[in-house]
Amino acid sequence: xxxxxxxxxxxxxxxxxxxxxxxxxxxxxxxxxxxxxxxxxxxxxxxxxxxxxxxxxxxxxxxxxxxxxxxxxxxxxxxxxxxxxxxxxxxxxxxxxxxxxxxxxxxxxxxxxxxxxxxxxxxxxxxxxxxxxxxxxxxxxxxxxxxxxxxxxxxxxxxxxxxxxxxxxxxxxxxxxxxxxxxxxxxxxxxxxxxxxxxxxxxxxxxxxxxxxxxxxxxxxxxxxxxxxxxxxxxxxxxxxxxxxxxxxxxxxxxxxxxxxxxxxxxxxxxxxxxxxxxxxxxxxxxxxxxxxxxxxxxxxxxxxxxxxxxxxxxxxxxxxxxxxxxxxx
Amino acid sequence: xxxxxxxxxxxxxxxxxxxxxxxxxxxxxxxxxxxxxxxxxxxxxxxxxxxxxxxxxxxxxxxxxxxxxxxxxxxxxxxxxxxxxxxxxxxxxxxxxxxxxxxxxxxxxxxxxxxxxxxxxxxxxxxxxxxxxxxxxxxxxxxxxxxxxxxxxxxxxxxxxxxxxxxxxxxxxxxxxxxxxxxxxxxxxxxxxxxxxxxxxxxxxxxxxxxxxxxxxxxxxxxxxxxxxxxxxxxxxxxxxxxxxxxxxxxxxxxxxxxxxxxxxxxxxxxxxxxxxxxxxxxxxxxxxxxxxxxxxxxx
Numbered sequence: 001x002x003x004x005x006x007x008x009x010x011x012x013x014x015x016x017x018x019x020x021x022x023x024x025x026x027x028x029x030x031x032x033x034x035x036x037x038x039x040x041x042x043x044x045x046x047x048x049x050x051x052x053x054x055x056x057x058x059x060x061x062x063x064x065x066x067x068x069x070x071x072x073x074x075x076x077x078x079x080x081x082x083x084x085x086x087x088x089x090x091x092x093x094x095x096x097x098x099x100x101x102x103x104x105x106x107x108x109x110x111x112x113x114x115x116x117x118x119x120x121x122x123x124x125x126x127x128x129x130x131x132x133x134x135x136x137x138x139x140x141x142x143x144x145x146x147x148x149x150x151x152x153x154x155x156x157x158x159x160x161x162x163x164x165x166x167x168x169x170x171x172x173x174x175x176x177x178x179x180x181x182x183x184x185x186x187x188x189x190x191x192x193x194x195x196x197x198x199x200x201x202x203x204x205x206x207x208x209x210x211x212x213x214x215x216x217x218x219x220x221x222x223x224x225x226x227x228x229x230x231x232x233x234x235x236x237x238x239x240x241x242x243x244x245x246x247x248x249x250x251x252x253x254x255x256x257x258x259x260x261x262x263x264x265x266x267x268x269x270x271x272x273x274x275x276x277x278x279x280x281x282x283x284x285x286x287x288x289x290x291x292x293x294x295x296x297x298x299x300x301x302x303x304x305x306x307x308x309x310x311x312x313x314x315x316x317x318x319x320x321x322x323x324x325x326x327x328x329x330x
Numbered sequence: 331x332x333x334x335x336x337x338x339x340x341x342x343x344x345x346x347x348x349x350x351x352x353x354x355x356x357x358x359x360x361x362x363x364x365x366x367x368x369x370x371x372x373x374x375x376x377x378x379x380x381x382x383x384x385x386x387x388x389x390x391x392x393x394x395x396x397x398x399x400x401x402x403x404x405x406x407x408x409x410x411x412x413x414x415x416x417x418x419x420x421x422x423x424x425x426x427x428x429x430x431x432x433x434x435x436x437x438x439x440x441x442x443x444x445x446x447x448x449x450x451x452x453x454x455x456x457x458x459x460x461x462x463x464x465x466x467x468x469x470x471x472x473x474x475x476x477x478x479x480x481x482x483x484x485x486x487x488x489x490x491x492x493x494x495x496x497x498x499x500x501x502x503x504x505x506x507x508x509x510x511x512x513x514x515x516x517x518x519x520x521x522x523x524x525x526x527x528x529x530x531x532x533x534x535x536x537x538x539x540x541x542x543x544x545x546x547x548x549x550x551x552x553x554x555x556x557x558x559x560x561x562x563x564x565x566x567x568x569x570x571x572x573x574x575x576x577x578x579x580x581x582x583x584x585x586x587x588x589x590x591x592x593x594x595x596x597x598x599x600x601x602x603x604x605x606x607x608x609x610x611x612x613x614x615x616x617x618x619x620x621x622x623x624x625x626x627x628x629x630x
Contacts (some may be wrong), residue, residue, distance in 0.1 A: 052528055055459075077533075084530035091529075096522040101544040110540075111530050162530065 406413020447507025455515025502543025
């Protein structure tokens with residue numbers, strides 16, 4: 001059984017639907033990257049798993065199974081026992097994600113004591129271990145520091161320490177390095193990868209950086225306009241992306257080795273914008289798609305399973321790839 | 331981090347990294363001490379607190395007793411350095427004992443106002459929606475009523491003693507705090523660290539009390555000192571209008587008593603008036619100083 005199974009999840013806001021029938025699963029110990037451009041619904045998907053959506057959002061349908069329990073059927077107090085203990089969240093902005101008036105030691109010990117019966121002293125010892133674990137030098141001295149004494153990278157490490165304090169089974173990282181500079185970014189992602197191995201947790205990595213995905217993820221799910229359009233392992237995906245949108249994304253990358261530079265050649269792009277399919281039937285990528293057929297504009301293509309544990313929601317690609325080997329992915 | 335310098339070489343010889351937390355606390359304290367407005371306010375306020383606490387030692391006996399001939403001018407009889415009023419009561423003793431009434435009413439009225447205001451503001455700001463709408467209407471209802479009139483009505487209904495007066499002023503002055511706290515909660519509840527706290531499984535009450543409230547406090551602390559000053563002014567106004575406990579001496583009451591001799595013995599109104607002005611000024615200075623110290627934009 002998968003650690004987390006998201007089954008046909010739809011999330012609606014007043015006036016628009018942010019996530020449409022998204023299905024994916026995460027095995028324990030693996031890193032799944034959820035990729036897409038801003039506003040495609042990847043963060044909404046992640047916050048649905050935590051059940052921390054804004055008050056005007058509504059989960060219209062679907063199931064979210066964590067180790068077999070449907071999180072959507074839990075009461076709010078039951079859900080609070082899941083948050084931080086079984087599923088944790090790391091946010092984008094380390095500069096504002098820590099409470100500015102409390103010392104980091106207090107913030108970490110409070111999390112531990114929230115979910116586990118430990119004395120203050122024992123929790124403090126655990127906090128030192130955790131700071132060591134996230135590679136903060138001089139951990140026991142740092143405990144009494146306040147967030148404003150720490151740099152962005154350090155704060156993100158403290159956030160990670162708090163998130164993994166109670167050994168969660170799943171860590172959701174919502175663009176954990178977007179706000180950090182490139183060197184810090186690599187250190188933080190290496191740290192996350194290391195912790196994943198050591199603590200045996202799964203990571204749902206939300207990002208729009210394909211370079212990050214290539215280096216740190218095991219599998220990828222590509223989202224476009226609220227739907228998952230392609231899923232698969234990292235190697236086959238980067239070797240041969242299937243969905244026209246994935247191909248467009250990979251084509252839009254700049255390859256330094258091939259001596260590409262915007263001063264010499266025009267960079268390739270995907271024509272049109274996400275909004276171009278608003279209110280239309282059929283595949284939402286069809287208006288921008290180079291291989292779209294008239295049928296694409298009539299019905300939404302289902303996510304079809306292919307060999308190599310891949311899946312794609314594009315009938316044209318499925319035919320090109322030699323047809324489905326198996327039924328449509330649930 | 332403190333650096334010890336060898337006086338002869340003037341070169342740092344040992345760097346002490348072991349006591350990081352202590353100097354930081356001192357730095358925080360130094361911000362208070364270095365603010366002249368705050369220091370001046372605290373010193374004047376401390377003087378009045380000293381008078382109130384040691385009133386019985388400084389001026390023994392009941393300040394309402396007739397102890398001397400009426401209307402002695404200040405300096406006329408050194409046993410009564412600030413003179414006596416038309417009933418022969420010692421003005422100095424009245425001023426010293428009167429500081430009790432002013433401070434007690436000021437502080438307890440501010441405490442009542444803060445308690446109600448923070449509760450209402452926190453609930454409205456955190457929960458939003460219908461709770462917010464209902465509580466905002468309640469705040470507006472109180473805000474549209476003139477504070478002083480409301481206090482007079484409440485005191486007129488109840489007994490004119492210190493408890494009623496403090497309660498009345500507290501009940502009339504909470505809306506300011508409520509609006510302040512509500513605005514703070516509305517912006518802070520959307521902040522990333524509140525989302526982080528929710529994602530770690532904390533309950534609403536724990537988030538309100540431990541995550542949001544400490545971050546919402548600085549402007550409330552500033553408001554509290556101004557509220558105390560206002561409460562002292564309102565209490566003086568009530569006493570002047572004779573809505574006071576007749577068994578307790580208060581500055582406002584002394585002004586009211588001295589009104590008849592305004593042309594012949596002006597010091598009877600000027601001295602308690604000066605005391606009120608000084609007390610209110612000290613609280614406003616403390617408020618201004620706190621505003622500068624606690625404002626995150628001016629923090630070093």
